[in-house]
Amino acid sequence: MHLGNYLGAVKNWVNMQEYPDTERYYCVVDLHSLTTNYVSDKDSKDQIESQEQTLKTAANLIACGVDPKKSNLFIQSHVPAHSELSWILMCMTPMSWLNSMIQYKEKRKKEDSTSVALLNYPCLMAADIILYQPSMVPVGDDQRQHLELTKLLIQRINALSGLELRVPDVIKSEHQRVMSLKNASNKMSKSDRSIRSRISLIDDPEMIKEKIRRAKTDSLGSITYDPNRKELYNLLNIYASVKDIPASNLEDYLADDNMFSFKMKLADGLIDKICPIGERYQALLQEEDRLLEILEQGAKGANLKADKTLATIRKGLKMLPRDM
Known part of the structure; x- marks a missing residue:
């Protein structure tokens, strides 16, 4: 995981834990991670998400x-309802909706070949949300279009079944x-070939200093919060987020x-924020049994909630119940 994951999503998840009287479900999306890994026989084996990487992601989230x-923290594939509801949603989704997804169009341009999973990715994401009937969903800007699709699919299920599934608000x-x-x-991404393009949550102090020292800026010497100076603007926004300073106060x-x-x-500022996360992460990796127990307990809670929602949807769509 990198700084963009933390500031764009995980920090928000952590803050939401302080909301009173709420249930929280967070999953390590191992199914999503397979989206493009098997598209060609020539793909390298090290591209495939391993058990080790799944555990590392879980450890990072806890750290x-x-x-x-x-919160219920679990592995996506350990809750089978995600895959089943995803198929049901695919059956309701016009191709035109999926073809219009900006992320799909951008990734298709970059890849020599793409998998069906890349096109259907938003349906699985919608299932991830719908199964837990949330009142609020934290999303980054790059996922807002997918959430709008989720809302359309909820409305379609409700229209077809007579159900009243909740349409969540966006955080x-x-x-x-x-x-x-x-x-x-x-955007900052783990897929970028240059490790100097991103701050990893396990970078040590010297690596962080070196990456920031060499981060691209312009030749102007002054510090101004100007979107037209996009490299400096990015660094200033990172600084504001890490130090919890309003961006409007940065120039002063x-x-x-x-x-x-x-x-x-x-x-x-990054060293103060990131390095303790890295230390906790390394300690958690030494306690694999504890980590597995946390994920097992999280999956139990998630399965109870997800199975209940899926049974309601199946009944609404007149599918034959399993427990006849």
């Missing part, structure tokens, strides 16, 4: 602050999208800084 005592991330340190026209806060001194402040 970031997802508390198993407050937008408070933070600007985190962009690449090498090219602020692209950094009035005496030049580019170098600002970058050093940013690096120090």
